[in-house]
Amino acid sequence: MKKYEQVANVLSDQIARGIYHNGDRLPSIRHLSEQMGYSISTIQEAYLLLEQRGITEVRPKSGHFVNRRQPSPPDLPSTPEYSVRPEETSTWAKVFHLLYQTQSADSLSLGRAVPNLSVGTLKPLQRSLAALTRRGELRGLSYDYILGCEELRKQITRLAVDSGCNLSPEEVVITSGCQEALASSLRAVTRPGDTVIVDSPSFYGSLQAIEACGLKTLELPTDPRKGISLEAMQLACEQWPVKACLITPTFNNPLGYCMPDNRKRKLLDLVRRYDIPLIEDDVYGDLGYAAPRPRTIKSFDSEGRVILCSSFSKTLAPGLRVGWVAPGRYASRVMHMKYISSMSSATLPQLAVADFISRGGYDRHLKRVRSVYQRGRDYMIEWITRYFPEGTRVSSPQGGFLLWVELPPEVDAMALTERALKQGVGVAPGELFSGSGKFSHHIRLNYADCPGTKMEKGVKLLGNLITAGSGIR
Amino acid sequence: MKKYEQVANVLSDQIARGIYHNGDRLPSIRHLSEQMGYSISTIQEAYLLLEQRGITEVRPKSGHFVNRRQPSPPDLPSTPEYSVRPEETSTWAKVFHLLYQTQSADSLSLGRAVPNLSVGTLKPLQRSLAALTRRGELRGLSYDYILGCEELRKQITRLAVDSGCNLSPEEVVITSGCQEALASSLRAVTRPGDTVIVDSPSFYGSLQAIEACGLKTLELPTDPRKGISLEAMQLACEQWPVKACLITPTFNNPLGYCMPDNRKRKLLDLVRRYDIPLIEDDVYGDLGYAAPRPRTIKSFDSEGRVILCSSFSKTLAPGLRVGWVAPGRYASRVMHMKYISSMSSATLPQLAVADFISRGGYDRHLKRVRSVYQRGRDYMIEWITRYFPEGTRVSSPQGGFLLWVELPPEVDAMALTERALKQGVGVAPGELFSGSGKFSHHIRLNYADCPGTKMEKGVKLLGNLITAGSGIR
Numbered sequence: 001m002k003k004y005e006q007v008a009n010v011l012s013d014q015i016a017r018g019i020y021h022n023g024d025r026l027p028s029i030r031h032l033s034e035q036m037g038y039s040i041s042t043i044q045e046a047y048l049l050l051e052q053r054g055i056t057e058v059r060p061k062s063g064h065f066v067n068r069r070q071p072s073p074p075d076l077p078s079t080p081e082y083s084v085r086p087e088e089t090s091t092w093a094k095v096f097h098l099l100y101q102t103q104s105a106d107s108l109s110l111g112r113a114v115p116n117l118s119v120g121t122l123k124p125l126q127r128s129l130a131a132l133t134r135r136g137e138l139r140g141l142s143y144d145y146i147l148g149c150e151e152l153r154k155q156i157t158r159l160a161v162d163s164g165c166n167l168s169p170e171e172v173v174i175t176s177g178c179q180e181a182l183a184s185s186l187r188a189v190t191r192p193g194d195t196v197i198v199d200s201p202s203f204y205g206s207l208q209a210i211e212a213c214g215l216k217t218l219e220l221p222t223d224p225r226k227g228i229s230l231e232a233m234q235l236a237c238e239q240w241p242v243k244a245c246l247i248t249p250t251f252n253n254p255l256g257y258c259m260p261d262n263r264k265r266k267l268l269d270l271v272r273r274y275d276i277p278l279i280e281d282d283v284y285g286d287l288g289y290a291a292p293r294p295r296t297i298k299s300f301d302s303e304g305r306v307i308l309c310s311s312f313s314k315t316l317a318p319g320l321r322v323g324w325v326a327p328g329r330y331a332s333r334v335m336h337m338k339y340i341s342s343m344s345s346a347t348l349p350q351l352a353v354a355d356f357i358s359r360g361g362y363d364r365h366l367k368r369v370r371s372v373y374q375r376g377r378d379y380m381i382e383w384i385t386r387y388f389p390e391g392t393r394v395s396s397p398q399g400g401f402l403l404w405v406e407l408p409p410e411v412d413a414m415a416l417t418e419r420a421l422k423q424g425v426g427v428a429p430g431e432l433f434s435g436s437g438k439f440s441h442h443i444r445l446n447y448a449d450c451p452g453t454k455m456e457k458g459v460k461l462l463g464n465l466i467t468a469g470s471g472i473r
Numbered sequence: 474m475k476k477y478e479q480v481a482n483v484l485s486d487q488i489a490r491g492i493y494h495n496g497d498r499l500p501s502i503r504h505l506s507e508q509m510g511y512s513i514s515t516i517q518e519a520y521l522l523l524e525q526r527g528i529t530e531v532r533p534k535s536g537h538f539v540n541r542r543q544p545s546p547p548d549l550p551s552t553p554e555y556s557v558r559p560e561e562t563s564t565w566a567k568v569f570h571l572l573y574q575t576q577s578a579d580s581l582s583l584g585r586a587v588p589n590l591s592v593g594t595l596k597p598l599q600r601s602l603a604a605l606t607r608r609g610e611l612r613g614l615s616y617d618y619i620l621g622c623e624e625l626r627k628q629i630t631r632l633a634v635d636s637g638c639n640l641s642p643e644e645v646v647i648t649s650g651c652q653e654a655l656a657s658s659l660r661a662v663t664r665p666g667d668t669v670i671v672d673s674p675s676f677y678g679s680l681q682a683i684e685a686c687g688l689k690t691l692e693l694p695t696d697p698r699k700g701i702s703l704e705a706m707q708l709a710c711e712q713w714p715v716k717a718c719l720i721t722p723t724f725n726n727p728l729g730y731c732m733p734d735n736r737k738r739k740l741l742d743l744v745r746r747y748d749i750p751l752i753e754d755d756v757y758g759d760l761g762y763a764a765p766r767p768r769t770i771k772s773f774d775s776e777g778r779v780i781l782c783s784s785f786s787k788t789l790a791p792g793l794r795v796g797w798v799a800p801g802r803y804a805s806r807v808m809h810m811k812y813i814s815s816m817s818s819a820t821l822p823q824l825a826v827a828d829f830i831s832r833g834g835y836d837r838h839l840k841r842v843r844s845v846y847q848r849g850r851d852y853m854i855e856w857i858t859r860y861f862p863e864g865t866r867v868s869s870p871q872g873g874f875l876l877w878v879e880l881p882p883e884v885d886a887m888a889l890t891e892r893a894l895k896q897g898v899g900v901a902p903g904e905l906f907s908g909s910g911k912f913s914h915h916i917r918l919n920y921a922d923c924p925g926t927k928m929e930k931g932v933k934l935l936g937n938l939i940t941a942g943s944g945i946r
Binding site: 092095096099100112114117122126127129130133134139141142143144146175176177179180183187191192205208209211212214316317318319320321332335336337339340341342343344345346347348349 | 565568569572573585587590595599600602603606607612614615616617619648649650652653656660664665678681682684685687789790791792793794805808809810812813814815816817818819820821822
């Protein structure tokens with residue numbers, strides 16, 4: 001990202017956060033130049049960009065102002081009301097159908113949650129991989145130690161400090177991606193037939209694991225700003241024999257919110273009161289747009305009740321399949337389930353990630369992608385506002401690279417998905433995010449790629465399909 | 474391996490197979506030189522080696538003879554008699570205890586089933602890995618297609634032809650090692666509480682999967698030459714509600730036998746008659762010492778009843794975590810279980826293995842390691858005969874790199890394992906290979922490393938520990 005784009009981002013973020021309101025005068029070019037330490041021309045270019053994007057307007061001889069006619073941000077998705085009860089999940093056929101389809105190389109994939117793999121700050125990771133293979137190290141070929149590579153576990157404990165967690169390397173087990181961490185954790189604390197609380201909409205990989213383990217879900221109403229309803233959760237725990245709770249409280253997939261700390265604490269109090277193990281999916285936790293890095297619920301936990309699951313699939317690259325779990329008091333069972341599921345994880349990617357982190361590459365990469373993703377979010381929301389029909393509601397992610405879009409209720413998102421795929425645009429239909437058919441007029445979009453003409457065209461195409469009645473029931 | 478060693482191997486193998494008996498005259502040096510196309514001096518060196526190993530003797534002016542005083546090979550392990558009934562498996566604590574211990578770098582690991590990673594024919598695989606990372610291909614970083622990389626699936630179907638299998642790439646699913654293939658297959662065809670037939674002794678990874686899935690095992694008597702007892706199997710199928718059969722018929726771990734084709738066919742007839750899915754672990758199938766490559770049971774199967782599981786962990790390197798499954802008629806369920814367990818497998822190792830196979834590296838490597846392993850087997854059996862107490866019985870592997878040793882019944886192999894580990898030698902105690910405490914005076918030894926002083930010292934140390942009464946009950 002160029003300097004002027006960074007400046008423009010800072011300003012648009014301040015406007016979005018209400019520091020400047022519609023019609024407000026923005027700081028002068030000279031003032032900003034002095035304050036931010038950039039040249040006059042950089043600030044001029046930044047203002048030009050904001051003007052082009054319709055965010056600011058110039059009034060001759062007066063300066064730059066927040067555009068009065070700037071459209072207000074779209075409404076957040078609604079929190080549907082429904083009766084909460086344990087339900088069987090049976091969406092595998094749908095998930096498989098979508099994953100089995102191949103997209104051609106020139107198509108636009110907004111469906112799967114793949115991070116940006118083309119930013120330059122990822123190159124040193126490739127170099128670490130290359131160096132490890134060049135050295136011809138045999139270690140990369142041998143079975144890994146049952147907990148995973150020690151170098152990597154050490155680096156993970158260092159990173160965990162940022163989220164308030166004090167872990168030792170012996171408390172961390174490397175897994176094949178976060179999926180193995182989640183599935184092993186679920187298997188460790190439940191038996192078939194048990195009931196598990198999830199946020200809703202919920203990551204379809206978790207729902208698939210729940211389905212495959214023969215468990216029932218309790219999908220609880222989830223606020224697009226504050227997360228899972230604690231009131232509903234308390235009622236559910238009173239009413240049903242809940243055996244586990246699996247949620248993504250930080251930069252939730254697909255809703256993008258970050259649960260405030262006080263709610264994270266309250267949630268922990270709740271599971272403690274009802275003696276329920278909590279599986280915390282923190283896979284997007286490092287991808288927040290604003291400092292500081294949010295705390296994990298695990299960081300408040302003093303009794304080993306929280307099983308923290310994460311991976312480098314969203315922060316670095318999913319093809320590495322390097323995830324991890326800090327299983328707390330459930331260590332023995334979780335390790336058993338992880339061991340039998342794949343014995344150990346591929347060694348070479350683990351060593352490369354450890355090397356990359358220790359050289360500072362991970363921090364540099366995070367800094368870069370956070371700003372790419374924030375910019376992507378702004379563009380994507382802008383395009384949706386422009387091209388999607390009235391009544392469309394959009395999430396306001398505070399981290400990660402996924403947008404949750406609620407379309408007008410008459411839209412059939414499954415049909416829309418099929419049509420869009422035929423025209424070369426992949427999206428994730430909302431039904432995948434519920435085990436019981438909710439969110440049939442929702443889609444999830446990925447904005448990880450650097451925003452450009454191709455992405456705008458894709459959003460426009462989706463908008464046209466919706467407006468033209470494709471996928472209308 | 475040098476030429477003269479190859480010649481010596483051919484001759485010792487012919488002696489072992491009874492083509493030449495004790496006291497027989499062996500072919501003249503000139504004759505062998507002409508017949509095998511090697512120089513006179515190579516044949517001379519080969520005979521010298523055989524003489525040093527006590528296999529042949531020279532009679533002046535008469536030529537080379539099979540040593541009359543050559544010890545006869547040790548007896549094969551006995552097939553214990555016991556009542557067959559479904560039993561719970563509960564050996565995880567033992568397995569974990571052993572896997573959790575770390576061995577120092579200079580110790581000798583004869584415990585885990587790690588192949589030889591230091592032969593030169595593996596180097597091109599490292600080069601394939603390096604080339605893929607150097608090219609900075611993004612594909613290695615992205616999520617893999619749900620079935621795994623197409624290049625690799627194509628190569629696997631080509632290799633499968635050698636075992637009589639006619640597969641299409643769409644019938645093959647890449648997994649994270651054979652363990653994920655086995656666990657996903659088991660989960661696909663059973664429910665907790667079900668009963669599964671296994672050969673006995675049985676690979677502990679399979680037993681762990683059975684334990685973790687809440688299944689019961691029927692451990693059937695298994696002959697060290699012919700494999701699982703088909704008579705016992707028929708009785709078991711009559712008597713118990715068997716839901717699956719999981720066996721390793723080709724170069725069995727730990728017994729090393731290869732089931733003859735007619736018995737493989739009969740076994741298939743049996744599972745067909747009782748409508749039982751058969752999970753065939755073929756992970757050592759490519760490692761036979763003699764041509765042709767044995768057929769898989771899958772190759773006789775016309776109705777998709779056999780789920781064929783394999784990997785490159787034993788033929789190439791376990792740290793790659795590249796395995797595969799051909800799930801036949803159970804494809805949808807197996808794929809579901811595989812998907813939720815780790816979503817997809819690490820991409821880079823898959824691409825490297827595909828590249829390595831397509832360049833002919835896999836065939837070259839197999840040729841090399843097969844002869845290394847055959848030689849390792851001969852040395853290891855020789856050393857055991859020399860250093861272990863009378864009454865020791867040893868398997869006679871026809872492929873792979875694992876030896877099953879039955880010690881005198883008063884030996885406590887668990888205690889022996891602990892003592893040996895303290896002195897820097899790791900072995901796998903027999904109890905891991907049964908879910909119900911069988912094989913308490915057995916150990917499994919790995920002879921994959923090129924035989925040398927270190928390995929001989931290790932075997933001697935084990936022999937001394939046993940003879941000195943360490944580990945005697």
